Amino acid sequence: MKLVVIPGDGIGPETMSVTVDVLKALDQRFGLGLQMEHAIAGKESLAKHGTTIAPGLLDLVKNSDGLMLGPMSTYEFKDESKGEINPSKFFRINLDLYANIRPAKTFPNVPTRMDPFDLVVVRENTEGFYADRNVESGNSEILVTKDVVISLRRITRLCCERIAKSAFELAMTRKKHVTIVHKANVLQIADGMFIDICHEVGKSYPEVTIDDFIVDAMMALVARDPGKFDTIVTTNMFGDILSDLTAELSGSLGLGGSLNAGDNFAMGQAAHGSAPDIADQDIANPFSLMTSAAMLLNWYGGRKQLPHYVQASQALEKAIEEAIDARETTKDIGGTLGTKATGQAIVRKIQLAA
Numbered sequence: 001m002k003l004v005v006i007p008g009d010g011i012g013p014e015t016m017s018v019t020v021d022v023l024k025a026l027d028q029r030f031g032l033g034l035q036m037e038h039a040i041a042g043k044e045s046l047a048k049h050g051t052t053i054a055p056g057l058l059d060l061v062k063n064s065d066g067l068m069l070g071p072m073s074t075y076e077f078k079d080e081s082k083g084e085i086n087p088s089k090f091f092r093i094n095l096d097l098y099a100n101i102r103p104a105k106t107f108p109n110v111p112t113r114m115d116p117f118d119l120v121v122v123r124e125n126t127e128g129f130y131a132d133r134n135v136e137s138g139n140s141e142i143l144v145t146k147d148v149v150i151s152l153r154r155i156t157r158l159c160c161e162r163i164a165k166s167a168f169e170l171a172m173t174r175k176k177h178v179t180i181v182h183k184a185n186v187l188q189i190a191d192g193m194f195i196d197i198c199h200e201v202g203k204s205y206p207e208v209t210i211d212d213f214i215v216d217a218m219m220a221l222v223a224r225d226p227g228k229f230d231t232i233v234t235t236n237m238f239g240d241i242l243s244d245l246t247a248e249l250s251g252s253l254g255l256g257g258s259l260n261a262g263d264n265f266a267m268g269q270a271a272h273g274s275a276p277d278i279a280d281q282d283i284a285n286p287f288s289l290m291t292s293a294a295m296l297l298n299w300y301g302g303r304k305q306l307p308h309y310v311q312a313s314q315a316l317e318k319a320i321e322e323a324i325d326a327r328e329t330t331k332d333i334g335g336t337l338g339t340k341a342t343g344q345a346i347v348r349k350i351q352l353a354a
């Protein structure tokens, strides 16, 4: 597998560095034949090339089999005409990575106020309120006067259908329960269509039970009892917000892994941002990025019928669970180790794995 690795901003470089060590250990242990190609994007690229996405980067990625993208400092990227392109948005659009899969689950030794839960948010990744993430539609924010802005939200049948299908397929590998999250009481036409299409797609999965909740009520229900949920499908912005909540309820945003998947390509990326408040202090939790790497290996192994990739993915998840059991973790989830030492602990577990 040819894998492009982009460290990103803030806590990106330190968490990606240990994730690469872990990938190398998996490569040795499982004979993956990983060819890792290191590239830059974001602030580092802006300083060096005058743009966050240098010419040729997209081709490099398109000619690879997968991408690991570090977190990006999006607040500072405001003006595309100055080369300040949001790299997450750029790859999601240009590779049409429409399904953002964001699991969240509790672990016995991670402090949390919640009862155990294990769910996954399936977030539509290409339209909704972030429809400017689609090149063809142009910008979805309109400055009417200097004091009035209109933000448009685009919902299309095609995108509803494919995200619903992703959710039901995933639910079939889990507890076979899909929850549709929407705001159809206010956004009647758009979210009415979203719900209808999800139910329509659900007809092809008769074993899967379905319910639906308005997004505000859903926030309360998830905060009360996340154990009630299995696979949650929702539009872009609701999924963005809900998945931060579910990751944090599981113990820390630092546990939030994610996979951005299209039909033929996938990108592993932590669900959180660049966390500048804790950058360069060797305290960031690398499990979010490592979990994203595990998801990418699993996706690739499934697509290409390569069982050793799936085994490598499972071994990484198991190593993370064992590290959590042994409290060999960063302090956000109750451990005492730094980012580097946590990475080394995972590498050792992979090397020792039977």
Ligand code: ATP
Pocket (backbone or CB within 6 Å): 010, 011, 071, 072, 073, 074, 075, 252, 253, 254, 255, 272, 273, 274, 275, 276, 277, 278, 283, 284, 285, 286, 288, 332
């Ligand atoms: P960005 O602008 O890049 O989104 P942000 O300021 O919104 O950055 P987030 O990355 O979204 O920051 O993080 C929100 C909070 O969660 C921060 O307080 C951060 O320290 C914490 N956090 C995020 N990721 C991790 C991690 N991997 N390990 C520990 N804490 C984290």
Ligand code: MG
Pocket (backbone or CB within 6 Å): 272, 273, 274
């Ligand atoms: Mg953020």
